Amino acid sequence: MKTSICDLLNIKYPIIQGAMAWIATPELVSAVSNAGGLGIIGSGAAPSEEVRKWIRRTKEMTNKPFGVNIMLMAPNASSVAQIIVEENVPVVTTGAGSPGPFIPSFKEKGIKVIPVIPSVALGKRLERMGASAVVAEGMEAGGHVGETATLPLIPQVVDALKIPVIASGGFCDGRGLVAALALGAQGIQMGTRFICSDECIAHANFKQKIIEANDRATVVTGRELGHPARCLENRMTQQLQEMIKNGVSPEELEMVLAGSLKKATIDGDVENGSMMAGQISGMIKDIKPVKKIIDDIIAEAQAILSSLPSTFL
Secondary structure, three states: OOOHHHHHHOOOOOEEEOOOOOOOOHHHHHHHHHOOOEEEEEOOOOOHHHHHHHHHHHHHHOOOOEEEEEEOOOOOHHHHHHHHHHOOOOEEEEEOOOOHHHHHHHHHOOOEEEEEEOOHHHHHHHHHHOOOOEEEEOOOOOEEOOOOOHHHHHHHHHHHOOOOEEEEOOOOOHHHHHHHHHOOOOOEEEOHHHHOEOOOOOOHHHHHHHHHOOOOOEEEEOHHHOOOEEEEOOHHHHHHHHHHHOOOOHHHHHHHHOOHHHHHHOOOOOOOOOOEOOHHHHHOOOOEOHHHHHHHHHHHHHHHHHHHHHHHO
């Protein structure tokens, strides 16, 4: 189960952990990297020096490659980028903007740059700027999303780009990995599946809500603010929808959203906080070690691939 993305990132399996603010911490990141995937620190809006501490802590917990995600909308994105260079992190992923201004300094240090993209046009632009690969993310994903679903997005991006494509949005098992490879991707990125792992520090209430989720458990909020995000439906999402219906201003909506992610993921208030999770939540029914999650995915994918000739030929 080795693809070009494994060679590019020096990892054993083509599985990347999505960067989730507050919960993609050294504990989870190192566990994913130690298990053969690529763990990604979610810097979110954390203070820059806190991100430096997370990087150094991760290095203490694994000698395998890992990465850091920069949310380019964050006011300290430039200082986080500088810390990544100073700490010589092997991989950087980016979201919510273009990493163009930072790519030269990353490439000078040999850091692989992998932007998360929702469209072909952005993928082509970032390839021209020097991206090493892209994560093409469909609207099934948790957190901030675009408007195109994974199934039509991945092959279009693969056809348009020469650099490797990693599929994201709707993946949690070996069947999904095989499907992504069939679409031309070189690997998958998963976030929600890793929330329900022993090593993830997310509150038990949040994990339980994912386990209890069904196929229609998520909704997309924030379109009116220009930042649509997928999360599990709860009292907060219902309140937002009611406020929007009543013509509440974007400023008032922002006040409701402020601090809501930490409230759910860390504090465990799953009614009044934002539980960012993907549509794949309905398929996740257990909490287990990261290594078991990855090993099970690879074993299932290999079993499917080995059975394909006898099944279809």
